[in-house]
Amino acid sequence: MAEVTSIAGEDGNFEIQIIQKPRYIDMEKCTACGLCAEKCPKKVKDPYNEGIGLRKAAYVKYPQAVPLKYVIDKENCIYFVKGKCRACEKFCPNKAINFLDQPKNLTLKVGSVVLATGSRPYDPSGLEDLYQYRSNPNVLTSLEFERLLSASGPTQGHLKRLSDGKEPKKIAWFQCIGSRDTDHCGNGYCSSVCCMYAIKDAMMAKEHAKGELDCAIFNMDIRTFGKDYEKYYLRARDKAGVRFIKARVHSFDEIAGERDLHIRYADENGQTQEEFFDLVILSVGLQVPESSRDLARKLGVELDGYGFVKTPTFAPIETSRPGVYACGVLQGPKDIPGSVTEASAAACLAGGKLALARNTCTRILDLPEEIDVSSEEPRIGVYVCNCGINIAGVVDVAAAEEFARSLPNVVFARQNLFSCSQDSLDSMKESIREHRLNRIVVAACTPKTHEGMFMDTIQGCGLNKYLLEMANIRNQDSWVHSDNPREATDKARELIRMAVSRAGTLNQLQEKVITVNQRAVVIGGGVAGMNAALGLADQGYEVVLVEKEKQLGGMADRLTFTIEGDDVQAYLKGLVERVTTHPLIQVLTQALVVGFTGFQGNFTTELLVGPGPYQRKINHGVTLIATGASEYQPREYLYGQNEKVMTQVDLARHLKEKGAQDFNQVAMIQCVGSRNEENPNCSRICCQNAIKNALKIKNLNPEAEVFIFYRDIRTYGLLETYYKEAREKGVVFFRFDPERPPQVEQVGEDLVVNFRDPILDRNMQVKVDLLALSAGMVANDTEELASIVKLARTAEGYFMEAHVKLRPVDMATEGIFICGSAHSPKLMNETIAQAQAAASRATTFLSRKELTLSAVTAQVNADLCAACLICVRSCPYGVPKINTDGFSVIDEALCHGCGICAAECPAKAIELNWYEDDQLLCKIDTLLEGAL
């Protein structure tokens, strides 16, 4: 609810004026119990549910909102509109409502500024005469449809039409609504995400549908260019039967009565086709909202014609104002992994400027010494949370509290209005001390969100944090049994009984503290590796950059210019200069990784360094992988047999060195070595590569004719403008089916391309002076490295990140990070951002002198171990090893505590701390006591 009004000052020393709008609810007092919303009599269309559901005037945007605090919508509040009501104020148990709340002006002094204001979906109301979005309830935007599919949405995820409640049998998606459209809306760019989300929504719709559901996606090109996205597209098309139709539908008619939609479109042969659909989903694009443009103007940050922040190719996060960084869709259309990556990159650059100030604002928590309770009988304290309507609205909390008091080993039981409020936590501490409690049960909500808070609380009383057990009487009880309070109360009793029984079995566990070696090793000295090294060194950390070749540069060494026209070699020269002269970076060329041991914060890498070669051992705290990718060496289309056939990289060099005067007719074939059986993925960069070279040819020799044979043109994001420019300049594009690719033959001295034009539906032929193959990317050979460092790779040899969307530069092994085309094919600007992101993530380790590891790790009982290898095979992180004595060992510094090995061990030789068999089974035994 805060808005920036101005930014004064300069890089490293900004002063920001902020106005914070009134919330009318005191954040300190609000516990998000929800009573205000329940009692509020005013219902409003819910913008979060895209207006297809209702909310109250006192509301929280959605259940996962951060901070989880309610707000009063002044525009709709009856008291603000009519001067009477104040129901929320009357019912709020914490007196948090404040109708006198006023806007606040804040001034912040900061060193760096990051802009991450995001985007708004395109509003298709302006296309009413074509797509009837406003008038026909069976026409939805993709976001509205997502809410329909969501379990927390207005239909609880049931797929039905809002017009008549009928379950749809046929759904059509229209792609590029508000994207790739300079005619109606002026958005000439591709929004980058709509193809994937349309496919995802079609797949989900099929899952949600009770019977057969026909899903048809009308598109110009399917742009599944992200990592492994093509495989998802193929799955949707070939396994799930989603139809993909190459057509941009101009408009449609509504059938009177049913309000179904009658669609006529021209197929590729020009034949008119007709179909009827129950729903039409408009795949709306991403747009920078006017408010962000205003903000940028206030900040003096330059924007492009579409409102995206202008950033240089080789500094993709930096805006025109030094010290101000931009990330996410504000910088250009992109998906979640791209946005998360850029966010980390922005943190890297912003943090680099602030490195000197690091740890100057740290506050240290003073904890009392831990009390040893191992020899004491359990003295259990039970705190039952009332949580306003959330729990007490269904469960008889007083009865549950009374019941808790009757349980064995329970010496204290109490009800808290809100266990998570500060006063409750304080009084919990008092009662723990007063009654000398040594095991604590909190019967409240989910440990997922609140366990840490209660652990901190008991630690504050000198109790080991693992002496806590929670009973989830909210999410697993009151919320799901709100229609049956009596049985919900019984269930609360049982959940508490089970929790008390487990609490009695809990032991103190000691967390291991390890020191962090504040040095980084970066493997790979290309653009990614060098940027990562600089990112870390600029934060003040020592970096060893390991390159297997004789010089730095990697793949970029072969590149000439970018599609934006930037000189790659000049950039590379400057980059190498900065890296080699940086006092904190040590470059080792001709260096090979031959050994790797250790764990987060304490790795040891063994290297063989040329030209000697001599051996080196480096101790370091983090590892960054930036081993890159190379251009595929084609075996197709006479490559290597006819000198007129070259790859796009060769061609770019040729254009730079020899120009284009010798070309009259040029053909380019896309997807060579990509999107085929051997390499099912899209190589992401080749479409723009072809267009870049085509434009260059047209620029150097306007008379030359260029023909591009493609399957889908994937000029995502702002690259679309170059595709348009190429068409305007007369580059001719022919689509081909993978079943019928162009044929290339040498006839005497001539090179001839035979192909079928799908629009004319005829075989055609062109004689060319040059055939450029858009050869895809192939991950560099890292088989040995992957086995030494024990890292997972995809079938195509790209390293696998910990989580595709949420942890795009982390590897599953803690302390190891990935960037550049070793992760997946990508452009240089994307590579640079990802390298900075990896440096940023690595900094979160290096900035700490010590790491405290969770005590929830697996322990092997060597006497029972049969060395069967099942733990070795089933561990997703490759941690268990069979030692020379013939039993399994699990390094607690590497163990993630997932418990899979403990569950799988056929000899029952492995137990997971805090989740030992007895500690879990006692809950079941307690539950079934008397029942059997």
Add this chain to the structure above:
Amino acid sequence: MIVADKKPIEEIIDYVKDYQSILVLGCNECVTVCEVGGKKEVGLLASALRMHFLQQGGEVNIGERTLERQCDHEYLEEIRDNIDHYEAVVSIACGVGVQFTAEKYQTKPVYPGVNTLFMGANEARGVWSERCQGCGQCILAISGGICPVSRCAKRILNGPCGGSTAGKCEISKDIPCGWQLIIDRLKALGRMDDYEKINPIKNWSTERAGGPRKVIREDLKL
């Protein structure tokens, strides 16, 4: 390793339905590794039996124990003190373990809880396949390290036969022809000359055909 597979629970229940106390006895060797008779499986089978008897309304005492090996006297001695608490034993070791337990405790009924299959290798988690039939006269030296006795359906010593098609055995398209494997391996070793040699008739008396077998090592006897 000796490979065994689960028996249907109904079959086991049928063996022990009339007893009031039963010991489920596991083994920490082969059957643990092939995930059919280790401590975890003992727990699972015991739980399944308890549930069954509870449903039947009976009160049956089900004990659980896993020995290091059921094919050694010393380990089997470990249950001597409490075996009398049970009317019957379900052993989920291999057939050797079941028999040795039965021999040791003459008056105690011992039932098999698994089906013992073969000596094999663990190709991948959950996949085991036969590699040795214990013929007593190993000929792997002449066949490139691939055994025609266990890998060829006909156990022929000079193959392949006419039933070998595209590398597969005629009994199933999923079973590789053992002799194809031998030829491929000999080729890889550059030893195709050996393939030309005719293998003589094998002495099958060392195999099961010669009756129950025994090894006595005088050098080791105490």
